[in-house]
Amino acid sequence: MSKILVVEDEKNILELVRFNLEREGYEVISTTDGACGLEMVREELPDLIILDVMLPGMNGLEVCRELQQDSATRFIPVIILSARAEELDRVLGLEMGADDYIVKPFSPRELVARVKARLRRSVLIEIRDEEKLAGRVLEIGRLVIDEEKYAVYLSGVKQDLTQKEFELLCYLARRRGKVFTREQLLAQVWGYDNPVDSRTVDVHIRHIRQKLEPEPGVCELIETVRGVGYRFKEDT
Numbered sequence: 001m002s003k004i005l006v007v008e009d010e011k012n013i014l015e016l017v018r019f020n021l022e023r024e025g026y027e028v029i030s031t032t033d034g035a036c037g038l039e040m041v042r043e044e045l046p047d048l049i050i051l052d053v054m055l056p057g058m059n060g061l062e063v064c065r066e067l068q069q070d071s072a073t074r075f076i077p078v079i080i081l082s083a084r085a086e087e088l089d090r091v092l093g094l095e096m097g098a099d100d101y102i103v104k105p106f107s108p109r110e111l112v113a114r115v116k117a118r119l120r121r122s123v124l125i126e127i128r129d130e131e132k133l134a135g136r137v138l139e140i141g142r143l144v145i146d147e148e149k150y151a152v153y154l155s156g157v158k159q160d161l162t163q164k165e166f167e168l169l170c171y172l173a174r175r176r177g178k179v180f181t182r183e184q185l186l187a188q189v190w191g192y193d194n195p196v197d198s199r200t201v202d203v204h205i206r207h208i209r210q211k212l213e214p215e216p217g218v219c220e221l222i223e224t225v226r227g228v229g230y231r232f233k234e235d236t
Contacts, residue, residue: 002119005046006030007037007063008081009055013104017050020108021115034058038066041073048118050111053082053093064096068162075150075163077118081106087199094200097162099190121191138173143212143221145173152212159211164189168204169212172222177234179225205230 004021008014009032018028029044031037034055041049049067053060060080067073079100080093093101100114138145144153150166152159161169168189172180180188182201190200205222212221223231 001025001027002047003027003029003044004048004050004115005037005040005044006050007034007055007060008032008050008052010052013052013081016108017111020112024112024116026115032056034060034063038063041067041076042070045072046076048115049076049078050115051078051080051098053080053084053089061093061096064093064098068097077121079111079114079118091199091203094164094190095203097164099164117191138170140173140176140221143173145170154212161208161211165204165208165211168201169208169222172230172232176232179228179231181229185229201230 004026006014006017006021006028008017008030011032014030014032018030021028029040029046031040032055035058037049037051037055038058040046051060051063055063058066060082064078064080067076067078074097077100078098079102080098081102081104082089082093083104085103090101099118102111102114136147138147142155146152147170150163152161152166152169168185171185171189185201205224209220209222221233223233225231
């Protein structure tokens with residue numbers, strides 16, 4: 001049985017989410033406070049987190065940022081619930097480490113469907129890591145990607161990438177020379193295709209470049225193909 005943590009300060013919404021998840025057989029734990037939610041994540045290590053943005057004290061985006069900085073929690077899927085529907089808010093939520101973003105008011109059926117999709121994706125990632133990628137190390141010039149340990153090294157120095165940055169880098173590096181649109185990368189790395197959120201790909205590419213390309217134009221690993229998307233440099 002999967003354990004889901006719900007962090008939501010509106011009690012009617014919290015109870016609605018709890019009812020629908022428990023009806024599907026999930027174990028639900030909850031809190032109405034951001035800081036308490038963060039502690040519960042570290043203590044309980046849930047399989048998935050449903051996180052409101054507007055919380056008392058520590059807000060949802062701050063919680064996301066803290067989770068990303070902890071190796072024990074950074075790979076737990078996070079679905080954000082928010083009344084903010086603007087593109088910038090969606091992009092910011094995904095940039096902070098969330099895996100999905102649902103706008104209030106929402107359909108309980110859609111929420112449950114997205115929870116199932118995220119949990120299913122997590123299981124597939126575990127199977128992939130254990131059965132296909134165990135012990136595999138990708139070496140490209142000065143760059144080393146250890147897919148089993150979720151570690152990236154540049155000239156022997158370990159680089160601090162978020163989960164999505166790591167997955168995006170691996171996806172491109174394993175397919176050097178092939179061009180992908182933003183929509184294709186959203187579908188393959190994030191697991192869904194939503195054109196409204198396509199800017200988040202640009203944000204993650206920029207962050208990867210900042211971490212792995214200290215000399216812009218000299219050490220370019222990921223190339224921009226104008227009018228199309230991105231590709232990992234074939235002859236690195």
